[in-house]
Amino acid sequence: MKVLIVESQNDLAHIWKRHLERLGMQVVSACGQADAIRHLSKYGTDVIIMDLVLEEGSALAVADYASYRQPDAKVIFVTNTSFFSDGSIFSHSTNACAFVQSATPPDDLAAMVEHYGATPPQSGAA
Incomplete structure (x- = not known):
C-alpha cells in the first residue's frame, strides 16, 4: 500500500x-502543499494522511488536487485544532474518509490506513 503523509511537523511525520x-x-x-502536489502529479497513492493546518499551503487544496489527479486516494485528516470539529470537513473534501486528532496513537492511525487503503473485493460473476 502506498501512503503519502503531508505534515509540517517533521518529528510527527517521521x-x-x-x-x-x-x-x-x-x-x-x-x-x-508544493511537495504534496509535486508527489501526487508523478506518483500514485492509496491513502493520504494530512494535517489540516499546514505551515506551507492549504490542506484543502492538496485534497482537491488529489481528488482530481487520483480520485481513488482516500484522505485521513489529522489536526490538533478545533477546526471542522463539527464534521463539516466531509462536505468540503469529497475524498475525506476520517478526521482524527494529531495525538491519535500510531497503531490506531495505521489501522485506519489499512482499512481505507484496502482494495475492495471484486464482485460480479465472471
Whole structure:
C-alpha cells in the first residue's frame, strides 16, 4: 500500500512513517502543499494522511488536487485544532474518509490506513 503523509511537523511525520513502514507500507512524506502536489502529479497513492493546518499551503487544496489527479486516494485528516470539529470537513473534501486528532496513537492511525487503503473485493460473476 502506498501512503503519502503531508505534515509540517517533521518529528510527527517521521513517527507515523516509521510505524507504517514497519507494517510493510510504502510511505513518502511531504512538508507542505508544493511537495504534496509535486508527489501526487508523478506518483500514485492509496491513502493520504494530512494535517489540516499546514505551515506551507492549504490542506484543502492538496485534497482537491488529489481528488482530481487520483480520485481513488482516500484522505485521513489529522489536526490538533478545533477546526471542522463539527464534521463539516466531509462536505468540503469529497475524498475525506476520517478526521482524527494529531495525538491519535500510531497503531490506531495505521489501522485506519489499512482499512481505507484496502482494495475492495471484486464482485460480479465472471
